[in-house]
Amino acid sequence: MSTTTPTAAEPTTPVGKAADYLDQRTKVGVLTKQLVRKVFPDHWSFMLGEIALFSFVVLLISGVFLTMFFEPSMALVHYENEHPASMQGQLMSVAFASTLDMSFEVRGGLLMRQIHHWSALVFMAGIVVHMMRVFFTGAFRKPRELNWLVGTMLMILGLLAGFSGYSLPDDVLSGNGLRIADGVIKSIPIIGSYTSYFVFGGEFPGEHIIPRLFTVHILLIPALLLALIGVHLFLMVLNKHTQYPGSGRTDKNVVGYPAVPVFATKMAGNFFIIFGVLALMGGTMAINNVWNYGPYDPSPVGAGAQPDWYMLFLEGSLRLMPGQTEIVIAGYTLSLNVLVPAVIIPGLLFTFLFVYPFIEAKVTGDKREHHVLDRPRNVPTRTGLGVAFLTAFIILALAGSNDLIATHFDMSINAITWAFRILFFVGPWFAFWITKRICLGLQRKDRELVLHGHETGRIVRFANGEYIEVHRPLDEHERWLRVNYEAHAPLEIEPATDARGVRRRGYKADRRWQRLSRFFFEDRVEPVTPSELEAAHSHGEHDELEPSHGSPELVSGSRSVEQEH
Amino acid sequence: MSANQNPQGPSGDLTPHDSEHGALVQADRFPDPGVHEHKPRLTDTDPRSAKRNERLIALLFVISALGTIASLWAYFAVRPDGTTEGVRLSTIALGVTMAISLFGIGIAAVQWAKTLMSNREYTEERHSSASSAEVREAVAVQFKEGAEDAGIARRPVLLGSVGLALALFPLTIAVPLVSSVGGDWNVSKFRHTIWGKGVRLAYDPSGRLIRAADLTIGSVAHVIPDVPAEERESHHWITEKAKAVVLLVRLDPRDLKRDHREGASHDGIVAYSKICTHVGCPVALYEQQTHHLLCPCHQSTFDIADGAKVVFGPAKRPLPQLPITVDDEGYLVAEDDFNEPIGPSYWERLK
Incomplete structure (x- = not known):
């Protein structure tokens, strides 16, 4: 023994012996050395991604339970079981019958179905809010652009996972959803009809779609999701987590709690809390009671039927497009009324997500690594674009519920649809403009605070009769939070011709990037510099720098702590 | 890993700028004040508070264990009788007890980490993400x-x-x-349904035949082609039905402005394909006063009295019309198949 481990002391405890056994064969010590006390920054918004991750774990656990009882077959049977009474003797697919069976005959089966469905909704919601956090804080900047791409692909896979699972019970509601999907597929030019046959194994609905979706739902997509989640987390550990700006946080360090014990314990606790919330939802909130809809039949359809929330934007997009846009070219039908809302609009939305980090890197000309997050106000154009994107998404989702809005508020569906058609174009533009203005306003407020301090409400009267309010200067931590950022300026490019008057290649492309860069950084608020603060404190120069601010300030020496973060 | 240390220089946080613009004015920047001083929590300074939290955390773990036991009790004691109410009760009992079991562990762990484990922050250095030149x-x-x-x-x-x-x-x-x-890849099946000359109209889903005289003005019927009952239990039927469903309305002949297909109606009775020309939902909502037919999926609206033309929404084309007449026994019967593909548009629809 001592010949193989010359340096280590002989382990005596059982744990030590086990570790020694493992390490002699795997060198696992090298890996764990890096991980056990690895530092993770702490912030509530870093839990959003965990919501998605842990919902996925719950999806796997509840999903395994469901596969034990679900039969993905479209063979037709008459329902034999006693309950639910409304379904007795009805002709239905084996898939639908086994869904009823696992809900009514398997104890805890309905709970698992409902937990699974709620987890899927929360999984997608977790992904979306996590993406919002990453976007608005600029966490996608170098070196994390690739992980942003992985994350965006995870989001799209999540959509597919949700849609394929939603369709499995073979009920009327999901069947009509599949039929809409078939209509969308058929609208694809040239290959649409054949793609429909490819998916359904013949004409809609055929007898293959449920088994095919089952394989997609329980094998292909989960395998891809697991692999990409692995890549996502590996890159997160490799790059080390980003941290919010603050005193002592730099691009060269990471400040936080060690993985063992604090971070790991909090993370494990978070898992159980999220699982608990999902169990509570699954136990108390009914979802997708398919026996109320009945087995799939091509004839009936329910009014006020909405897809799961993450599909609403597609539904709304389909509802808004006017029908006149279906055109015929040389005898071939081009259904732009379906193609544009169901393929091109989501295509544009996803393309924006995929390319944004690279566009921003190009217009800033910034090639450095960034590990300290941006405060959203300090990047007004990005924040504005993000809010505009969300506005478009939300308008489409609301448009997907226009029938419910019409019936709940007793309004004309036609008027609502027209309002959303206009809002889809005006809303994001307006949201961008107002968000950018708010960001610039907040930045100016920060400047104001740094230069003049907090208002104390303490009024002092001088001997000469002048009244002033005492301002208390920010402490160094408060100040650092407000000055520790960079206001990017628009790109500067080389001139069109060189010294000898020869036209430079690539000038036009540079010029276009410069224009885009101007759109981003034309309006900006620079952080306060020490000399500006100096000037603000000395009375004479102060009036020159800040002509809008009339009264001189008395800076009191009060050092009472008023932390904002 | 090192315990907290303040960064060295005034701008020790910034790597050198390698783009031509915005070179940093190194001198005119505020210095980083360094991480906040560590402030002890109540549990760090007051042993009684620490003890209290320890007891609380232990209690939460015990609550979790009790939740698990309650969950087992719920499984064996709250047996669903198979009715919807029974299943509902069992689901609530199992779900709530499971949630208690999970919340106990989760909240206890977070409380432990927040109050009793060291809350001293550490600073670790980052290294460049790139490999070295060597x-x-x-x-x-x-x-x-x-x-x-x-x-x-x-x-x-x-x-x-x-x-x-x-x-x-x-x-x-x-x-x-x-x-x-793709099966036989024969996409020309989109063009045909099982309707044809002499096929009788039947109520969906009962299969009862429809006598023209039984239809009062303003009445609506969901219609399928009349086929033997055993065929309606085959899989083939669902696919055929998906194309063949028809919505039949009897209008006052004076209200009927025109047919979509010349002479397809019979005495004010019109039969239109129920499959929307937008993306294929069943168009099921009929508004008797306006003769409008609304698709509940995307709100395409068709005017039944005016050749089923689109009056609102994302569909472009009118619904295809089934030509109908009455046979010798007074039953409604189709005169022909649809003369155009039903349902959503596709590339070679007109070829």
Whole structure:
């Protein structure tokens, strides 16, 4: 023994012996050395991604339970079981019958179905809010652009996972959803009809779609999701987590709690809390009671039927497009009324997500690594674009519920649809403009605070009769939070011709990037510099720098702590 | 890892700027004040508070264990009798007790981490995400040596042939798959339904035949073609029904402005395909006063009295009309199949 481990002391405890056994064969010590006390920054918004991750774990656990009882077959049977009474003797697919069976005959089966469905909704919601956090804080900047791409692909896979699972019970509601999907597929030019046959194994609905979706739902997509989640987390550990700006946080360090014990314990606790919330939802909130809809039949359809929330934007997009846009070219039908809302609009939305980090890197000309997050106000154009994107998404989702809005508020569906058609174009533009203005306003407020301090409400009267309010200067931590950022300026490019008057290649492309860069950084608020603060404190120069601010300030020496973060 | 240390210089946080604009004015920046001083929590300074939290955390774990026991009790004691109410009660009992079991662990763990584990922050250095220049060079040399060992540069024939073989072999899987995955690939089936001359109209889903005289003005019927009852239990039928469903309305003949298909109506009775020309939902909502037919999925609205033309929404084309008449026994009967493909548009629809 001592010949193989010359340096280590002989382990005596059982744990030590086990570790020694493992390490002699795997060198696992090298890996764990890096991980056990690895530092993770702490912030509530870093839990959003965990919501998605842990919902996925719950999806796997509840999903395994469901596969034990679900039969993905479209063979037709008459329902034999006693309950639910409304379904007795009805002709239905084996898939639908086994869904009823696992809900009514398997104890805890309905709970698992409902937990699974709620987890899927929360999984997608977790992904979306996590993406919002990453976007608005600029966490996608170098070196994390690739992980942003992985994350965006995870989001799209999540959509597919949700849609394929939603369709499995073979009920009327999901069947009509599949039929809409078939209509969308058929609208694809040239290959649409054949793609429909490819998916359904013949004409809609055929007898293959449920088994095919089952394989997609329980094998292909989960395998891809697991692999990409692995890549996502590996890159997160490799790059080390980003941290919010603050005193002592730099691009060269990471400040936080060690993985063992604090971070790991909090993370494990978070898992159980999220699982608990999902169990509570699954136990108390009914979802997708398919026996109320009945087995799939091509004839009936329910009014006020909405897809799961993450599909609403597609539904709304389909509802808004006017029908006149279906055109015929040389005898071939081009259904732009379906193609544009169901393929091109989501295509544009996803393309924006995929390319944004690279566009921003190009217009800033910034090639450095960034590990300290941006405060959203300090990047007004990005924040504005993000809010505009969300506005478009939300308008489409609301448009997907226009029938419910019409019936709940007793309004004309036609008027609502027209309002959303206009809002889809005006809303994001307006949201961008107002968000950018708010960001610039907040930045100016920060400047104001740094230069003049907090208002104390303490009024002092001088001997000469002048009244002033005492301002208390920010402490160094408060100040650092407000000055520790960079206001990017628009790109500067080389001139069109060189010294000898020869036209430079690539000038036009540079010029276009410069224009885009101007759109981003034309309006900006620079952080306060020490000399500006100096000037603000000395009375004479102060009036020159800040002509809008009339009264001189008395800076009191009060050092009472008023932390904002 | 090192305990907290303040950064060295005034701008120790910033790597040198390597773009031409916005060079940093190193001098005129505020210095980083460094991380906040560590402030002890109540549990760090007051042993009684720490003890209290310890007891609380232990209690939460015990609550979790009790939740698990309650969950087992719920499983064995709250037996669903199979009715919806019974299943609902069992689901609530199992779900709530499971949630208690999970919340107990989760909240206890978070409370433990927040109150009793050290809350001292640590600072760890980051290193560049890139490999060093030496490593890159070594890798480049390795690849170069590998390529030389393989002799790729000297043997272009091999490079071409390996590319050919690799590009072709997936066909051994793709061709059998693609040839079978779409069934018979005969997309011209979109054009036809099982309607035809002499096929009687029947109520959906009962299959009862429809007598024209039984329909009062303003009445609506969901219609399927009359086929033997056993055929309606086959899978083939669902696919055929998906194309053949019809919505039948009897209008006052004076209200009927025109047919979509010349002479297709019979005495004010019109029969239109129930499959929306937008993306194929069943168009099921009929508004008697306006003669409007609304698709509940995307709100395409068709005017039944005016050739089913689109009056609102995302559909472009009118619904195809089924030509109907009355046979000798007074039953409604189709005169022909639809004369255009039903349902959503597709590329070769008009070919």
